[in-house]
Amino acid sequence: MIRAVSLWGALLCAALHTGCGYNVGLVAPEGFETVGVEIFHNDTLEPGLERDLHPVLSSEVRDRVPLPLTSPADSELLIRGRLVDFSRVRGIRNPQNQVLESGVRLVAEAWTVRASTGEVITPKTTARATIGYPVGSSSGDRSARARAIRQLAQALTVDLFARAEAGDGAP
Secondary structure, three states: OHHHHHHHHHHHHHHHHHHOOOOOOOOOOOOOOOEEEOOOEEOOOOOOHHHHHHHHHHHHHHHHOOOOEOOHHHOOEEEEEEEEEEEEEEOOEOOOOOEOEEEEEEEEEEEEEEOOOOOEEEEEEEEEEEEEEEOOOOOHHHHHHHHHHHHHHHHHHHHHHHHHHHOOOOO
């Protein structure tokens, strides 16, 4: 009896899930078979940010976008962008005006283009990440930078391909 109820429950859940048209994944613009991530331009004064962002953004795209991730030279759809700002921020202070918390702020812009023509497919989007950490933490700045990069990569991926899903800029 319990097995039959479990089976009916599973069938009901499957029917409801497929019947409403809900999709948990992102959707790429129509007409593209592959996607690639170019190394972003680094307009900040912080060296190496573009090299740190590239593998994280590539992983996000590979894990979330329903197109095979290929090298930019072999891709039909390219993600291009630039790192606009990297700054260190001061946060919470105690009554003696000593800084107790610091942080990093990272801003990037990204868009998608058709590789063969350079035509913009998804308009420019801007993502920002601000991550704080307690002053005196041995890995605070390095860890906050890595978390900001990860948060930025996630936001850019979702925003670029949620727009594709909504039909903005589709070819």
